[in-house]
Amino acid sequence: MKNKPAILWTNLLVFLLTFLVAVIGVPLYAYLYGFDTVHWVATILTLGYAGMSITVGYxxxxxxxTYEAHPIVQFILALGGAFALQNSALHWSSDHRVHHKFVDQNDKDPYSAKKGFWFSHIGWMLRDYQANTYSDYSNVRDLQKNKIVMWQHKHYLALAILMNFGVPLLLGVIYNDIWGMLLTVGVLRLVLSHHFTFFINSLAHIWGSQPYTDKNTAKDNGALAFLTYGEGYHNxxxxxxxxxRNGILWWQFDPSKWFIKGCSYLGLTKNLRKVPEAKIAAAKLQMQKYRTEHKLLEKPDHQELIAKLEVEYQHLVERIKLFGQVKKEYLIAKKQKMSDAAFSDIKENYKQLKQQISEQQKQWQQTIMQLA
Ligand SMILES: [Zn+2]
Ligand SMILES: [Zn+2]
Known part of the structure; x- marks a missing residue:
């Protein structure tokens, strides 16, 4: 049998001790001395700060x-990332890029979901699985040119200690309850922040739907989005x-997206990247066609039905492509402030096509419902 890599005692002790204090120490202190609204508000706000520094920043x-940020925003996010205690932004990003590139490949993906819930959630950090690749930063050369990222990387340990002890101590001194704040803002906040983020690697690869692709284990999960500042839309x-954005529809709970967009109005973020609507619609459509075809295979006349589905699919795909182009033209025209007559033609064309697509999409939904 292959020997398991050595246990990383520092990681194990940090996770274990903070967890024990959160589940035993915090309730005990609550019973003996009590917490009040200020403790809970401070815990929630600092939890949000640490968590969103990971989602928005790291x-x-x-x-x-996916966007660019003003140095002051980067600085605040770098401090918040150290507060979240998930290694430096450089290291985290390097691991994460490997995760995307080799998703679900047990020998390469550092937190491969195919190795099970426990491993992808926390197990991957408890043993020295990455002994040979730990300091390989060849996939984050771009970030090595970023002064704030490198400053945080260099001083990571000091910053992590400063934030994790400094913030609760400061609040404790202000509120005159050092132990209370150390337990809530210090430990409870850290444990919740850890596990909420870890859910993205574990639960978001296990539980939910796959509207866009089934080539990997990533799932969309609205419930999980609430705990992960929008990262639940992982498929x-x-x-x-x-x-x-991770939640692309306006109503999908994605505070990280709202924060990034909000900052752009203040000039603090820019060049926010979005995938064209047509491309997203095409991916979704392809998945629906593939699933319907699969179901049709059981039917005796499946060849005929699949051919029918294919025709409708191709038709809709072409329309969606065309709509993508027309929308682009419309948006350019809108910016250029062209003559009213020329613009109203483009606008009319755009509106008509939008209407047609929406009807055709309804038709498509009916077809796949009927056929399946
Ligand atoms: Zn990612
Ligand atoms: Zn993932």
Missing amino acids: HRLWAHK YHHIFETDY
């Missing part, structure tokens, strides 16, 4: 470069990782 800004994210 993940969408540095690992995937979308794995196919379109360059998009600054």
Whole structure:
């Protein structure tokens, strides 16, 4: 039998001790001395700060470069990332890029979901599985040119200690309850922040739907989005990782997306990248066609039915492509402030096509319902 890699005692002890304090120490202190609203508000706010520094900063800004951010925003996110205690942004991004490139490949994906819930959630950090690749930063050369990322990487340990002890201590001194704040803002916040983020590697690869692709284990899960600041839409994210959004519909809970967009109005973020609507629709459509075809195979006259489905599919795909072009032209025309007459023609064309697509999509939904 192959020997398991050595246990990483520092990681194991940090995870274990903070967990024990959160489940035993916090309730005990609550019973003996009590917490009040201020403790809980401070815990929730700091939890959000640490968690969103990972999603907005580590993940969408540095690992995937889905937008650009002002140095002051980067600085705040770098401090928040150290507060979240998930290694430096450089290291985290390097691991994460490997995860995307080799997703589900047990020998390469550092937190491969195919190795089970426990491994992808936390097990991968408890033993020295990455002994040979730990300091290989060849896939983050771009980030090595970023002064803030490198400053945080160089001083990571000091920053992590400063944030994790400094913030709760400061709040404790202000509120005159050092132990209370150390337990809530210090430990409870850290444990929740850890596991909520870890859910993205574990649960978001296990539980949910796959509207865009089934080539990997990533799932879309609205419930999980609530705990992960929008990262629950992980099926979308794995196919379109360059998009600054994970929940693409306006109502989908994605505070990371709202924060990035909100900052853009203040000039603090820019060049927010979005995947064209037509491309997204095409991916979704292809998945629906593939699933319907699969179901049809059981029917005796499946060849005929599949041919019918194919015709409708091709027709819709062409329309969607055309709509993508027309929309682009429409948006350019809108910006250029062309003459009213010329613009109204383009606008009319755009509106008509939009209407047609929506009807055709309804038709498509009916067809796949009927056939399946
Ligand atoms: Zn990602
Ligand atoms: Zn993933």
